[in-house]
Amino acid sequence: MWGKDKLREECGVFGIFAPGQDVARLTYYALYALQHRGQESAGIAVADGRQVTLHKGMGLVPEVFREEHLRSLRGLAAIGHVRYSTTGASHPVNAQPLVFYCSQGMMGLAHNGNLSNAQFLRQKLLATGAIFQTTTDSEIIVNLIARFLEGEDFPAAAASAMAYLEGAYSLVILSEKRLYAVRDPYGFRPLCLGRLPEGWAVASESCALDAIGALFVRDIRPGEILEIGPEGVVSHAGPAAPRFAHCVFEYIYFARPDSILDGFTVGQVRRELGRQLAREFRPPADVVVPVPDSGVAAAHGYAEEAGLPLEEGLMKNRYVGRTFIQPSQELRSLGVRLKLNPVREVVAGKRVILVDDSLVRGTTSAKIVRMLREAGAAAVYYCLSSPPVIRPCYFGIDISDEAELIAARSSREEIREKIGADGLYYLSLEGLLRPFGEMARHLCTACFTGDYPFPVTNCRKTLTPHKPHLLGV
CATH class of the missing domain: 3.60.20.10 (Aminohydrolase, N-terminal nucleophile (Ntn) domain)
Structure with a gap:
């Protein structure tokens, strides 16, 4: 779901x-x-x-x-x-x-x-x-x-x-x-x-x-x-x-964009990550579409840097929350559609840059790409404002099993094929850290690198x- x-x-x-x-x-x-x-x-x-x-x-x-x-x-x-x-x-x-x-x-x-x-x-x-x-x-x-x-x-x-x-x-x-x-x-x-x-x-x-x-x-x-x-x-x-x-995922995804964490406004960091992503990857495209809500700030930055229009090509149903009753097995494919729906007029015939903050388990990305194609998108390029998540977190995030992480067991090309995108682009670790300047050395990036702040096996x-x-x- x-x-x-x-x-x-x-x-x-x-x-x-x-x-x-x-x-x-x-x-x-x-x-x-x-x-x-x-x-x-x-x-x-x-x-x-x-x-x-x-x-x-x-x-x-x-x-x-x-x-x-x-x-x-x-x-x-x-x-x-x-x-x-x-x-x-x-x-x-x-x-x-x-x-x-x-x-x-x-x-x-x-x-x-x-x-x-x-x-x-x-x-x-x-x-x-x-x-x-x-x-x-x-x-x-x-x-x-x-x-x-x-x-x-x-x-x-x-x-x-x-x-x-x-x-x-x-x-x-x-x-x-x-x-x-x-x-x-x-x-x-x-x-x-x-x-x-x-x-x-x-x-x-x-x-x-x-x-x-x-x-x-x-x-x-x-x-x-x-x-x-x-x-x-x-x-x-x-x-x-x-x-x-400091957990770098607070800036990528967890914190609200209007919060200030350790001297950085979260929304501005995310916007800069989107700009950096556009500097690293710019496939031929017509429109930038964010995955709401987590990809919005990065998508703004990407569109600004790439000189492309930013459009709401996916609409989120804000009234489907944590108590959402999951569809029966025969209606399972409708689950994502009840929460996200493509805007056909925005994506039809367009080469779409789809911007999100991260791809962790890969359970919904394929469904989103499929929805955009069904709405008439000519191409879908999945762009992520963070590197691949390849290691578990032991410090307050709900990933403790490496088997749950798609990037830990599949190559980028294999993931691209699984989600059905025309291209899959991750922000580099260097690009992720660049907006933080000197503070970058004070960030925990273990989920991307496996370099934990201390030996987690020594409990x-x-x-x-x-x-x-x-x-x-």
């Missing part, structure tokens, strides 16, 4: 400290802005100085929350979460935030990312008496922080827990009176800080800050722990990594634990 040819990321997180404000409602608006990062479940936890109150459920943000829910969530700070599962099944018990009791009272946690050493840590914690209620790796983080909080303040406990964690984690954490934000030492997943007239907010993307009228201040640095309370924002240092490794540890005796490591 449409969507299985795309990578999916785990989730989006948001946090706000704004005493006197309707923090639950502001969090609700922010989660709306982050809905593209997860559509399986949503949740909000609110702290009022004495306790943490939670409401969460399966579904989209407006399906989970009603007016009565927001009225009941009153407090001085809140965290929110939208989820797409990569570790842990799509089940109500795994919805976040997670709320728990520890030596310092009630706390809540929401996590974006994926721990590459989750299985090892879970086994070690179970062996030392830990009890788990979910199958998410986020509960591992909860257990570690709770253990270290028995003898330390929160920033120190978070730094101690981070020494055990391998992989991607952007966290928003709520105590009864304060808000905390944590970004892993590699900076895999985005996290930023915003200023409100009477408070502070943190979010996976700056578009969530825009949604509530917060002013973007800066990105939270890799390895940084922010403590937010009545005194303002205090920065604490966590463990350091040998390098940064024991990367960083030296502060207190190894607690896990018996």
Whole structure:
């Protein structure tokens, strides 16, 4: 079905400290802005100085929350979460935030990312008496922080827990009176800080800050722990990594085009990737057509650079979403048509440059090409604003099996034949990195190269634990 040819990321997180404000409602608006990062479940936890109150459920943000829910969530700070599962099944018990009791009272946690050493840590914690209620790796983080909080303040406990964690984690954490934000030492997943007239907010993307009228201040640095309370924002240092490794797919596909990530506006990056693609490949064509919505910005850039008209040759049905009932087997070919439909007047008799962000599994590309041909396209050239995806991701993207990746087992010519295109063109790795300048060395491109930031086969540890005796490591 449409969507299985795309990578999916785990989730989006948001946090706000704004005493006197309707923090639950502001969090609700922010989660709306982050809905593209997860559509399986949503949740909000609110702290009022004495306790943490939670409401969460399966579904989209407006399906989970009603007016009565927001009225009941009153407090001085809140965290929110939208989820797409990569570790842990799509089940109500795994919805976040997670709320728990520890030596310092009630706390809540929401996590974006994926721990590459989750299985090892879970086994070690179970062996030392830990009890788990979910199958998410986020509960591992909860257990570690709770253990270290028995003898330390929160920033120190978070730094101690981070020494055990391998992989991607952007966290928003709520105590009864304060808000905390944590970004892993590699900076895999985005996290930023915003200023409100009477408070502070943190979010996976700056578009969530825009949604509530917060002013973007800066990105939270890799390895940084922010403590937010009545005194303002205090920065604490966590463990350091040998390098940064911001996920390049955030710029290619995951993030909203209007977000700013680590100093780059996502939409402008995508447009430049399209220009670079046109510099590398320019087959004879009459019109540029984007695959909505992910190929739109790159298609604009391609058309500008190539001097070709850009047309909406594929229309997307925006009302066919995650609850779409799949057709029966005999009607399976209609599945993509219910979500995308070609505009015959745009493509008939034309040589079409079809621009998309990536080709991962190859499950829908052939159907799109076939639709364009049936609508009268004289030729279809499939152009992608990223290199071939040939290796799994262990840091918060739903590709952990190389067998799922068509480019890992087929040559470009074989893929072209499978999807039925007249040409198939991938942006080079050099072309992908060019818009980032010096920041290119801080990007994780392992899914294109197999060059992981650290050895993922070594699931024991990367960083030296502060207190190894607690896990018996």
